[in-house]
Amino acid sequence: MTTPTETLKPESSRTAIGSLPGRSRPGKRRRRVRPKNLTYVLLVLGVVATLLPFVWMLLGSFKTQGELLRRPITWWPEAPTLENYNQWFTNLHIDTFFINSLLVAVVTVLGNLVFCSMVGYALAKMDFPGKQFLFLIVMVTLMVPGVVTFVPLFVMVSKLGLVNTYPALFLPFLAGPLGVFLMRQFMMGIPDSIIEAARIDGASELRIFTRVVMPLCGPPLATLGILTFLTSWNNFLWPLVAAQSQEKYTLPVALSLFSQGQNATNYGLLLAGSVLVIAPIILLFIMLQRYFIQSVAATGIK
């Protein structure tokens, strides 16, 4: 578990090493074996139950409609078919939705990384009037439910003539409160002496920020990037009203509207659609799982 992110929160990165191997002394081993095996059995049962819906979804996406309707339910597809996926790629323009989702997520991530680090630096390392107030306001908005800003936001976006445009999909999320909190907390831990030294050398604040501070901020940037990407990729309520024609739908919007239309009972197609929505994020998660889990622990603790 020695990863670059370990510096972020030492106590949280130890999650994987809680076993304290030295504790089970030889004399006690016999007594401990049984509860440990029981723990394994329970964990395996739990993890199987947790992942069962995904397995069923994946297997189901290769089945024909006839097989999906048959009772009792079947597990392994009898005559595996790619027809459901074929439909999504040829007739249903999943590539458009995919590109929309990706575009919105990437822009949102970049916006948050840049804007939140800038304000985070000011809040952590500079003195200015209104600083406490700014931080307080940002923290309070962490608790604001989405539906509160939803109505005026929609009125505003429609007055600006932005409904059904890309900016409408990402503008409201470019600068979120969570990023400010994360960046500020981390930057507070950067020693003042480093920054003072750069100031004495005559570096401008912008230069200090880009050349001294940001290179140290890998861990919180990774955390913020992952969390923002995840939230944006899975975001549903806002894109549902902001995107009003098919060429602007994101993946979840497309899948949701599709699942309610005339295709509501086309199970194979819906399962394949779900796989296509979930697969990219699960692949990303498996590749970056250590950072994902770190990011949860980082925001959770403190």
Add this chain to the structure above:
Amino acid sequence: MTATSSRPRSAATSRAGGQRTGSSSRRRRQAFIAWGFALPFVALFGVFMLVPLISSFAMSFTDFTSRDVQNPFSVGFVGLEQYSRLFANPQFLHSMLNTGYFVVVGIPLTMAVALGLAVALNSGIKRFRTFFRVGFYTPVVTSIVAIAVVWRFILQPDGLMNTVLGAVGIQGPDWLNSTTWAMPAMILMAVWRNMGTLMIIFLAGLQNVSAEMLEAAEVDGANAWQRFIRITLPTLRPTLLLGAVLLSVGYLQFFEEPFVMTKGGPLDSTLSISYFTFNQFGFGQYGLASAASYVLFVAIALLSLIQFRALRSKD
């Protein structure tokens, strides 16, 4: 713009006043730079968060409807009328009860499951630990819409869920079409989807539990349960409360599950406050929707405040 206008003045004062004003001019310069750093964020955050937040509050005291969008100044001020309409609306009261049900049952259940998983993963097992963590965390990263689509099939009367239940001799209900069982199904799904986050947070918290203390208690003859209740739980208290706050902010806003799976039915039995608000928005009742959303905001703020109080009281 502001920086250039300040420079001649601060230069003049520093010449007159010596070192003290010199540092104050430097301070002012730093304040300008600091606000410069904050500006892009503040501008976006102001326009897309604070303005809507305040307008929504203002709107809740007016009769704003979708017809007033082109001409916002024609709306009338109606005082607390939207709020009194809201609390006289049986559907809204029903949605409050539903949200309460979801929160009161869902939060303890999610926390108990997550704590169980965290303790199990922390109990000294070494093999497959990463696999377990990844496995239990996977539902967290997936899109709720995709999940809901899949769960709708799983929860069909003769679907996967009831097949599995049938294997152990339980006759499962028609989950999503039963006013009794639709909400438990939502809760079950929420537990499944959120236990991973809490498990990770609790695992981090468990690292603060003193191994020496546990060892000493064991030597003194305390059994596993006693050690858990007397040592582990008290140490974990701040982490548990943090988990409760995170969950309540999320669970009080519960919307997407019923939106995709039940449309709030059957007979409004899974209609949440967020869902009610969304419906009013759809009907063009913007004033009423804003009032409902502020009721929810106040509920979230109050619950968090109470929990933070509880968190702080002993530390």
